[in-house]
Amino acid sequence: MSKSRRTRxxxxxAALDLFLEEGYNAxxxxxxxxxxGVSHMTxxxxxxxxxxxxxDDPYDPAIGAAVExxxxxxVPLERACRGILSAWSDVAEEDLGDVRKRMSIAVGHPQLRARMWENNLATQHVIAEALRTTGVARLEAEVAAGACMGALLVALIDWATAGEGGIGERIQLAMSQLIPDSDVSGRVTRGIAQELP
Incomplete structure (x- = not known):
């Protein structure tokens, strides 16, 4: 791990420990x-x-590239769903570290839930732009991206608050709800996503 990644x-x-001990607001x-052990500027x-x-998360560029x-x-909706599944398939569950803990803190705080929606919209924009660069009309791209991000956010919140099970199966289930007649569930077997039973 690079020095930069270790510092981050x-x-x-340290922040998570303090949030859990003292509360986010305090x-x-x-x-x-x-x-x-770092400066304020650092x-x-x-x-x-x-x-x-x-x-903050690093996944948007990978999701956009996978959709493209x-x-x-x-159809755009299936491309968006499959792109999300493909991007997440490259993330091993054990590489998520404290993401579940971070999300569970965010879900429990009104201000942070609002910021989660802002992040969701940013990812939605990345997906819509990836679709548009391949010729999909603006409204169709936005609808497909919005539907996928709504489903993805529900899956992430469920994972963060349920306390058990993996994120991969939840993402697959969420995407398969949007395109139930496709073979999207069970297709991603590497990394984070596992086949649904």
């Missing part, structure tokens, strides 16, 4: 920085804000 992980770990960036090199510690790679003969 150290900041996130925890300041200064407290996080001290606990992580914190902001890695995160835009305190909520970024919980909500789907066969053009598929």
């Amino acid at each position: 992980a150290t900041i996130q770990s 925890t300041t960036v200064e407290r996080i920085s001290v606990a992580a 914190f902001f090199r890695y995160f835009r804000s305190k909520d970024g510690v919980l909500l 790679e789907q066969p053009g003969e598929m």
